[in-house]
Amino acid sequence: MSSFLETKRSPQVVVGVTGSIAAHKAVDLVSFLVQRDCAVRVVMTADALRFVTEVPFKTLSRNPVVKDLYDTDEDWVPQHISLADWADVVVIAPATANTIAKIACGIADNALTCLALALRPETGFLIAPAMNGRMWSHEATEENVRILTARGVNMIGPAEGLQACGYSGKGRMSPVEEVGAQVMEMLRERNLA
Numbered sequence: 001m002s003s004f005l006e007t008k009r010s011p012q013v014v015v016g017v018t019g020s021i022a023a024h025k026a027v028d029l030v031s032f033l034v035q036r037d038c039a040v041r042v043v044m045t046a047d048a049l050r051f052v053t054e055v056p057f058k059t060l061s062r063n064p065v066v067k068d069l070y071d072t073d074e075d076w077v078p079q080h081i082s083l084a085d086w087a088d089v090v091v092i093a094p095a096t097a098n099t100i101a102k103i104a105c106g107i108a109d110n111a112l113t114c115l116a117l118a119l120r121p122e123t124g125f126l127i128a129p130a131m132n133g134r135m136w137s138h139e140a141t142e143e144n145v146r147i148l149t150a151r152g153v154n155m156i157g158p159a160e161g162l163q164a165c166g167y168s169g170k171g172r173m174s175p176v177e178e179v180g181a182q183v184m185e186m187l188r189e190r191n192l193a
């Protein structure tokens with residue numbers, strides 16, 4: 001039985017960032033979640049670091065950023081495992097075609113894909129794809145998205161519009177407010193927000 005004096009802990013969200021031109025939008029997503037009292041940890045792929053540095057993520061989340069499988073902290077448990085245990089919801093935004101494919105296949109070759117494979121069944125998992133329209137409509141990507149959806153992974157977007165590559169169509173990452181709102185909804189479903 002819980003007493004009314006008990007304080008509710010903050011919802012715990014891992015934001016995964018991959019190598020897309022939309023990676024900068026993940027900075028605003030972290031800010032959105034922190035402003036709603038979420039504890040946020042960020043995991044970046046090596047390619048994400050080509051688009052945006054860890055500095056805004058570290059500063060806004062007030063936590064070190066995980067960038068490598070071999071990043072160490074005080075603990076003996078690898079960070080991708082401790083974060084998989086810690087997370088109430090994991091959101092990958094933006095998610096590249098590459099990372100979506102790896103997760104669909106169970107490939108675990110970096111901190112983010114290892115974390116995805118190590119998630120507890122009850123953890124919410126949201127993916128916000130961002131990619132060129134032809135990459136999005138390729139059969140391989142469509143099949144990977146079907147696999148993930150069938151496993152209970154939530155997908156949001158992509159949205160229509162002008163893409164950084166100059167093409168127009170479906171492929172832009174969904175607006176940060178929509179992705180953040182869906183994370184908050186997934187936390188509410190778990191009585192955590």
Ligand SMILES: Cc1cc2nc3c(=O)[nH]c(=O)nc-3n(C[C@H](O)[C@H](O)[C@H](O)COP(=O)(O)O)c2cc1C
Nearest residue numbers: 018019020021045047048096097098099130131132
């Ligand atoms: C300028 C530039 C923009 C890119 N944007 C995207 C993108 O929005 N979506 C995507 O799926 N791949 C994009 N790519 C390709 C990915 O960066 C590449 O597939 C990479 O291996 C992804 O690695 P990651 O999934 O480990 O982050 C882009 C590449 C470049 C050079």
